[in-house]
Structure formats: structure tokens, C-alpha cells
Amino acid sequence: MLAFRAGTTVxxxxxxxxxxxKKKGVLALGAWGGSAVLMSVGAxxxxxxxxxxxxxxxxxxxxxxxxxxxxxx
Numbered sequence: 001m002l003a004f005r006a007g008t009t010v011x012x013x014x015x016x017x018x019x020x021x022k023k024k025g026v027l028a029l030g031a032w033g034g035s036a037v038l039m040s041v042g043a044x045x046x047x048x049x050x051x052x053x054x055x056x057x058x059x060x061x062x063x064x065x066x067x068x069x070x071x072x073x
Contacts, residue, residue: 017069024062031055 011019035051043051066073 017071021062021066021069021071024058024065028055028058028062031058 031051032055035048035055038048038051
């Protein structure tokens with residue numbers, strides 16, 4: 001016998017993937033914004049370089065997530 005819970009929502013796999021891709025994209029965009037702020041205030045090169053590297057990694061992860069699932073850009 002199946003028991004149904006009240007208040008639970010069923011989402012499709014595509015909708016869940018789109019939501020996850022949006023979260024990853026916002027996180028990558030925030031990382032790029034943070035690294036831009038670090039560069040504009042004159043942070044040392046090693047710190048701003050590490051921030052840019054982290055932002056590039058997050059952007060790569062976002063891109064690959066969308067590409068593997070066949071999402072358009």
C-alpha cells in the first residue's frame with residue numbers, strides 16, 4: 001500500500017536540473033563579482049588570482065553540468 005504525504009510536491013527531473021543549474025550559475029556569478037571587488041580594492045595579486053581561479057572553476061562546473069544534461073545556454 002502506498003502512503004501519500006500531504007504537502008509534498010513532485011517535480012520533474014528537468015525542472016530539478018534547471019533549478020540546480022540556476023543555483024550553480026548564481027554561485028559562479030557571485031564568485032566572479034567577489035573577485036572583481038577584490039581586484040578593484042587593490043588586494044594582493046595572489047589573493048585576487050586565487051579568487052579568479054575559484055570563480056573559473058565554479059563556472060566550469062556550471063558549464064559542464066548544463067552541457068551533460070543537454071541544456072541550452
